[in-house]
Amino acid sequence: MAQTLALPLGRATREAYGDALLVLGTVNPDVVVIDADLAKSTFSWTFGKQFPDRFFNIGIQEANMVGVASGLASSGKIPFISSFAAFVLCKGFDQLRMGAAYPRLNVKVAGSHGGISIGEDGVSQQSVEDVALACALPGFVVCVPADEHAMRAAVHAAAAHDGPVYLRLGRPKAPIVHEPAVPFAFGKAIQLRDGDALTIVANGLLVSEALLAAEELSAHGIEARVLDMHTVKPLDREAIARAARETEALVVAEEHLHHGGLGSAVAQAASLAAPVPIEYVDLGDQYAESGKPGDLMKKYGMTAAAIVAAAQRVIARR
Amino acid sequence: MTAAPAAVSVAELEEIARTLRCHVLRMIAAANSGHPGGSLSATEIVCALYFGGVLRHDPAQPLWPDRDRFILSKGHGVPVLYAALAERGYFDVEELWTLRQIDSRMQGHPVQGVTPGIEASTGSLGQGLSIGIGHALAARLDGRDYHTFVLMGDGECQEGQVWEAAMTAGNYRLGSLTAIVDANKFQLDGPVDAINSLAPLDAKFAAFGWRVIEVDGHDIAAVVDALQQARAGTDAPTCIIAHTVKGKGVSFMEHNNEFHGKAPTAEQLAAALESLS
Numbered sequence: 001m002a003q004t005l006a007l008p009l010g011r012a013t014r015e016a017y018g019d020a021l022l023v024l025g026t027v028n029p030d031v032v033v034i035d036a037d038l039a040k041s042t043f044s045w046t047f048g049k050q051f052p053d054r055f056f057n058i059g060i061q062e063a064n065m066v067g068v069a070s071g072l073a074s075s076g077k078i079p080f081i082s083s084f085a086a087f088v089l090c091k092g093f094d095q096l097r098m099g100a101a102y103p104r105l106n107v108k109v110a111g112s113h114g115g116i117s118i119g120e121d122g123v124s125q126q127s128v129e130d131v132a133l134a135c136a137l138p139g140f141v142v143c144v145p146a147d148e149h150a151m152r153a154a155v156h157a158a159a160a161h162d163g164p165v166y167l168r169l170g171r172p173k174a175p176i177v178h179e180p181a182v183p184f185a186f187g188k189a190i191q192l193r194d195g196d197a198l199t200i201v202a203n204g205l206l207v208s209e210a211l212l213a214a215e216e217l218s219a220h221g222i223e224a225r226v227l228d229m230h231t232v233k234p235l236d237r238e239a240i241a242r243a244a245r246e247t248e249a250l251v252v253a254e255e256h257l258h259h260g261g262l263g264s265a266v267a268q269a270a271s272l273a274a275p276v277p278i279e280y281v282d283l284g285d286q287y288a289e290s291g292k293p294g295d296l297m298k299k300y301g302m303t304a305a306a307i308v309a310a311a312q313r314v315i316a317r318r
Numbered sequence: 319m320t321a322a323p324a325a326v327s328v329a330e331l332e333e334i335a336r337t338l339r340c341h342v343l344r345m346i347a348a349a350n351s352g353h354p355g356g357s358l359s360a361t362e363i364v365c366a367l368y369f370g371g372v373l374r375h376d377p378a379q380p381l382w383p384d385r386d387r388f389i390l391s392k393g394h395g396v397p398v399l400y401a402a403l404a405e406r407g408y409f410d411v412e413e414l415w416t417l418r419q420i421d422s423r424m425q426g427h428p429v430q431g432v433t434p435g436i437e438a439s440t441g442s443l444g445q446g447l448s449i450g451i452g453h454a455l456a457a458r459l460d461g462r463d464y465h466t467f468v469l470m471g472d473g474e475c476q477e478g479q480v481w482e483a484a485m486t487a488g489n490y491r492l493g494s495l496t497a498i499v500d501a502n503k504f505q506l507d508g509p510v511d512a513i514n515s516l517a518p519l520d521a522k523f524a525a526f527g528w529r530v531i532e533v534d535g536h537d538i539a540a541v542v543d544a545l546q547q548a549r550a551g552t553d554a555p556t557c558i559i560a561h562t563v564k565g566k567g568v569s570f571m572e573h574n575n576e577f578h579g580k581a582p583t584a585e586q587l588a589a590a591l592e593s594l595s
């Protein structure tokens with residue numbers, strides 16, 4: 001594939017999470033951070049070192065952590081809780097349901113090591129269902145930032161938002177796709193490129209792959225619009241409606257299972273606004289395995305090349 | 319083989335433990351990722367189970383219904399288990415060097431149904447003891463006399479599910495179930511006592527109706543003895559608290575939690591293998 005587009009590698013979004021918490025801690029004394037023995041991996045430790053009084057490393061007990069956050073939020077604090085996404089969402093799900101979503105509390109959940117790009121640790125640590133689970137919690141904002149700039153903005157938006165928020169953090173260094181002063185708001189897609197042949201809707205690490213795919217398609221005379229759909233819920237339905245009407249074909253790309261993630265959300269929105277052909281680039285209905293991140297993304301079909309192929313399929317269906 | 323392999327001498331067991339440690343270090347170095355500390359602390363425990371005449375198993379029939387079960391609940395310690403399974407003949411030693419590579423059966427954490435000899439998919443801490451209860455109940459229902467062993471980390475015991483399982487196994491009087499705690503005093507972010515202390519761990523298990531045995535987890539004869547006592551069974555489940563050293567056997571990894579989840583460099587590997595020889 002022609003690699004004309006150079007996207008410099010930035011910090012991992014988990015590192016940017018730590019950066020932003022540090023700033024938040026300074027400006028907002030109500031921010032409290034909890035981790036479950038992964039503080040060095042989630043970078044919540046960045047906050048912990050600076051604000052030891054407002055930092056609790058509670059140990060390996062994710063469900064308890066969510067419950068504690070529920071109590072803190074009920075007493076006026078703004079808890080940011082972190083672990084690997086696979087653990088905090090899967091082990092803490094009922095606690096998130098009863099202790100955050102149902103009472104609409106101000107609990108901010110950061111799930112790190114989203115997707116399979118964590119690599120060698122394998123399936124137990126690879127979160128591929130977190131977006132579906134978080135979307136199944138009424139009232140939750142569900143956000144998958146693509147790069148360090150979007151992640152910092154998302155952390156500040158989460159603190160400012162009154163209600164529960166889920167942020168997915170990634171392990172590897174993430175290509176920079178946004179300006180440092182990215183215009184970021186939950187529920188507002190960011191258009192990174194325009195085109196009329198189709199729209200590629202992506203989030204997380206797949207945004208950079210979408211941009212590479214669009215470049216490749218352009219070389220073949222196919223101009224794609226690219227949307228960073230960082231917020232899966234509430235979805236920017238207007239952006240999807242416009243994309244469906246104006247480009248008449250959609251490709252959705254995400255590092256997640258096929259069911260219940262961005263693809264499902266976009267399909268629902270498009271079906272209401274303007275039904276058009278949609279193709280999906282995701283993990284499908286399976287778990288992955290151990291391996292180098294790049295090899296895994298290739299084997300499981302979440303690359304620019306897979307997006308190009310999906311684009312060709314969707315255009316043929318138009 | 320339909321019975322426990324014959325016990326070997328303490329000197330031979332110590333030699334096997336050294337071999338397992340070398341395999342662990344080579345595997346993790348080759349993968350350039352993995353968790354040396356918690357494999358090295360558990361080496362004598364795994365060695366005693368598989369080579370000390372404790373486990374009744376048959377590498378040629380990994381799913382033999384009467385086999386003893388060994389569940390590695392602290393799944394990140396799987397390199398030492400793969401090493402033991404390979405040395406016992408479940409698969410070729412050469413396969414060890416594919417740890418954590420794509421298309422390998424040597425997954426980063428244990429996967430049931432993929433690797434021969436692996437009884438449960440773990441890596442999300444806190445779940446193995448419950449699975450062990452299921453095996454022990456099935457033995458009771460089927461009238462089989464196999465024993466079920468579950469190895470946990472001390473940090474892992476912070477998970478609430480461990481205590482739900484402890485309560486259940488105690489109340490069900492599951493004498494065919496043994497929990498082993500690799501008490502190496504560290505978890506991922508630091509010392510267990512500094513993060514969320516479990517002390518007194520012995521009294522906690524005892525209060526849930528368990529027989530508790532404390533042992534020096536690197537004294538292989540003592541570990542074999544404790545496991546055999548446990549396997550002999552009583553009408554209560556047994557908890558063996560094995561006091562261990564994280565990173566045991568490699569001077570610069572001992573008590574150094576930096577090597578919880580970090581691979582040695584090529585130079586560190588050479589130095590480590592040298593110090594083990």
Ligand SMILES: Cc1ncc(C[n+]2csc(CCOP(=O)(O)OP(=O)(O)O)c2C)c(N)n1
Nearest residue numbers: 037356441442443471472473474504505506
């Ligand atoms: C549910 C869950 N939470 C967090 C982790 C990440 N993690 C992997 S190892 C580890 C520390 C385990 O400590 P311990 O049980 O004492 O094991 P050891 O020190 O023997 O390696 C943590 C928190 C995990 N694997 N599972």
